[in-house]
Structure formats: structure tokens, C-alpha cells
Amino acid sequence: MEPEAINTLQHNATLYKTIDESGDPKMVVAMYDDISTNYDEIMSKGRYRAPIIAAEEVSILVSENQRKEVRVLDVAAGTGWVGKELTKKGFTNIDALEPSGSMMRQIKSSGVYTLMFQEFLGVGQNTISKGIYDIVVSAGAMRENHIPLSGIDDMIHFTKPGGLVVLLMNNFDVGPKNKAESHMNQLEEKGLWCKESSTIVPNYSLSKEGIVFIYRVQ
Numbered sequence: 001m002e003p004e005a006i007n008t009l010q011h012n013a014t015l016y017k018t019i020d021e022s023g024d025p026k027m028v029v030a031m032y033d034d035i036s037t038n039y040d041e042i043m044s045k046g047r048y049r050a051p052i053i054a055a056e057e058v059s060i061l062v063s064e065n066q067r068k069e070v071r072v073l074d075v076a077a078g079t080g081w082v083g084k085e086l087t088k089k090g091f092t093n094i095d096a097l098e099p100s101g102s103m104m105r106q107i108k109s110s111g112v113y114t115l116m117f118q119e120f121l122g123v124g125q126n127t128i129s130k131g132i133y134d135i136v137v138s139a140g141a142m143r144e145n146h147i148p149l150s151g152i153d154d155m156i157h158f159t160k161p162g163g164l165v166v167l168l169m170n171n172f173d174v175g176p177k178n179k180a181e182s183h184m185n186q187l188e189e190k191g192l193w194c195k196e197s198s199t200i201v202p203n204y205s206l207s208k209e210g211i212v213f214i215y216r217v218q
């Protein structure tokens with residue numbers, strides 16, 4: 001790894017630790033504001049493959065001739081990497097939700113999104129209408145002090161009945177995945193959605209496994 005990338009990763013690790021201790025979502029956004037311009041570079045070269053995997057998983061769900069019509073929301077869109085990967089697969093109707101202003105500037109300059117919402121998910125401030133998306137996808141944002149569990153309820157809220165939520169996260173044995181999974185099970189017990197699959201994927205982030213959850217909204 002290049003020395004500059006190592007420095008940035010070490011800097012980020014320190015910031016993450018501060019955020020973990022403070023638990024303040026605004027701190028998370030401050031960190032992403034700080035790293036937005038070199039995010040793609042430090043996450044590239046196979047270090048972080050979540051956006052590529054996300055686009056592959058969404059593509060499996062939608063036939064090529066439907067990809068222009070299907071309306072997709074990319075939640076916690078970051079620099080717009082998931083959207084760029086989806087565009088390569090033929091999707092053209094993609095919106096983005098992202099709370100960081102600097103990340104949002106990258107999203108706007110990517111030119112791949114139709115509507116862009118600079119909002120947090122899961123804190124009761126969303127302006128997105130109920131039941132308008134065929135697919136809601138989110139990669140890399142179900143982690144400490146990022147999207148809270150209530151954000152999963154919001155993803156269901158934005159999805160059309162019969163639409164799909166595709167959620168990618170680290171497959172660590174303990175931590176956010178466990179909490180998210182038990183919350184997702186509770187939402188299924190309430191009849192809000194139905195699990196279609198959960199698939200473990202290799203090389204999700206820093207050579208570690210990820211997990212892709214796919215749910216159909218009722």
C-alpha cells in the first residue's frame with residue numbers, strides 16, 4: 001500500500017475511535033467530510049469491494065431489459081460508488097441519500113443520480129415519500145454510529161410493496177451485524193417484510209467477508 005494511503009487509513013482509524021467513544025452521528029459526518037476527496041482512492045484497489053458486490057447483487061435481481069425503469073435508492077451513498085457501479089450495469093433511475101455535505105458534492109459531480117437527499121437515515125428527518133422505490137440498496141453503513149437500527153424501518157418505508165431491500169454489511173460475529181439481524185427478524189415477525197436470502201461474500205472489505213441480506217417488502 002502507498003505511504004499516503006497508509007497515513008490516511010491510520011488517520012481514519014483514529015477518527016473512528018473518537019467517534020466510537022462519542023457516539024455522535026454528527027462526528028461520523030465530520031469524518032466523511034474530512035475524507036470525501038480521497039475516499040475512493042483509499043478504498044480502491046480491492047481494499048473495499050462492497051459497492052461492486054452491491055451492484056452485482058442488485059443486477060441479479062433485475063433483468064437487463066428492466067434496468068432503465070426500475071427505481072433505485074442508494075442509502076448512505078458516500079461518494080456515489082454504488083450508483084456508478086449500477087450505471088455500468090444499465091440502471092439509469094437511481095436516487096441517493098447521504099448526510100455528509102462533502103460526500104454529497106462528490107455524488108452531485110458523479111452525474112449518475114436523479115434525486116439527491118442530504119439527510120440522515122433513522123433519525124426521523126427524512127423527506128422521501130412512502131413506498132416509491134422498487135429497490136433500496138445500502139452498502140457499508142450498518143456499523144457503529146452510522147445508520148441506527150430505526151434506519152432499517154425507514155428503508156422499508158421508502159420501498160414499494162413487493163419491492164426489495166438489499167443490505168450489505170461486514171460479516172463479523174459480534175457487533176452491528178448481530179443487532180441488525182435480530183432487528184430485521186423482528187420486522188419479519190411483524191409482517192413488514194420477508195427474507196429472500198442472506199449470502200456470505202468474500203473480499204467485502206480489507207479481505208474480510210461481508211453478508212448480503214435481501215428482503216421483500218410486504
Ligand SMILES: C[S@@+](CC[C@H](N)C(=O)[O-])C[C@H]1O[C@@H](n2cnc3c(N)ncnc32)[C@H](O)[C@@H]1O
Nearest residue numbers: 032076077078081100120121139140141146147
Ligand atoms: C463507509 S461509507 C459507505 C459509502 C458507500 N455506500 C460505499 O459503499 O462506498 C458510510 C456512509 O454512511 C453515511 N452515514 C453515516 N451515518 C448515516 C446515517 N445515519 N444515515 C445515512 N447515511 C449515514 C456516511 O456519511 C458515509 O457516507
